[in-house]
Amino acid sequence: MAEVRFERWEGPEAAGQLDAFLPAYEEVYAEPPYCEGPRDVAEFIDHYGQQIRSRPGFRLVVAYGGGQVVGFGYGYRLPADTKWWANLLDPVCAEFGRETGVRTFAVIELAVRKPWRRRGVAAGLHARLLEGLAVERVTLTVRPEAEAAPARAAYAAWGYRTVGRSHPWPEAPVYDAMVLDLR
Numbered sequence: 770m771a772e773v774r775f776e777r778w779e780g781p782e783a784a785g786q787l788d789a790f791l792p793a794y795e796e797v798y799a800e801p802p803y804c805e806g807p808r809d810v811a812e813f814i815d816h817y818g819q820q821i822r823s824r825p826g827f828r829l830v831v832a833y834g835g836g837q838v839v840g841f842g843y844g845y846r847l848p849a850d851t852k853w854w855a856n857l858l859d860p861v862c863a864e865f866g867r868e869t870g871v872r873t874f875a876v877i878e879l880a881v882r883k884p885w886r887r888r889g890v891a892a893g894l895h896a897r898l899l900e901g902l903a904v905e906r907v908t909l910t911v912r913p914e915a916e917a918a919p920a921r922a923a924y925a926a927w928g929y930r931t932v933g934r935s936h937p938w939p940e941a942p943v944y945d946a947m948v949l950d951l952r
């Protein structure tokens with residue numbers, strides 16, 4: 770296996786990396802169950818820029834192998850006024866859903882190009898996303914379909930537990946919301 774190298778960017782410096790990892794995004798999310806097309810990709814580009822501008826603690830990690838991007842992951846800290854927990858279909862208790870701006874890191878994307886899977890690339894991305902974070906817990910959402918089984922298996926292997934079902938916007942699928950306790 771060609772050696773895999775990881776690089777991390779924080780906040781606004783992550784904006785300049787979009788062009789580098791976008792082809793990997795398009796390739797991975799064209800697969801089922803995501804089946805994203807040009808309109809989804811355009812929305813992603815828009816959201817990525819907005820998230821960098823508006824979310825404190827934004828972090829991007831990119832994996833390179835054989836001279837190209839082979840995977841990437843990013844996330845940010847949930848702000849105190851986040852709707853993250855309000856999107857759960859079954860309400861959580863007030864203390865669980867309380868955010869302070871420094872309590873929870875949300876992993877928003879994690880993707881590895883097919884030829885590079887099952888070699889620990891996602892595990893490397895995930896470890897570097899969380900490295901040194903002073904948060905209490907990490908959260909993410911994952912689709913329930915069988916095609917998302919690799920992601921579900923990875924999250925379970927890393928210690929995440931399902932805390933409910935999330936429906937973040939009307940046209941969105943229903944996701945499982947998961948949490949990894951760091952303390």
Ligand SMILES: CC(C)(COP(=O)(O)OP(=O)(O)OC[C@H]1O[C@@H](n2cnc3c(N)ncnc32)[C@H](O)[C@@H]1OP(=O)(O)O)[C@@H](O)C(=O)NCCC(=O)NCCS
Nearest residue numbers: 879880881886887888889890891892911919920922923926
């Ligand atoms: C999910 C994904 C990022 C995993 O990437 P990866 O680099 O292959 O993952 P890793 O090699 O680091 O695997 C970590 C662990 O996850 C589990 N795992 C990953 N893929 C698996 C699979 N196909 N079947 C069973 N377990 C799997 C294993 O426990 C694995 O550890 P092991 O190889 O030591 O057994 C990759 O499959 C992917 O990009 N899928 C499409 C995009 C996606 O679904 N992203 C998540 C959005 S929520």
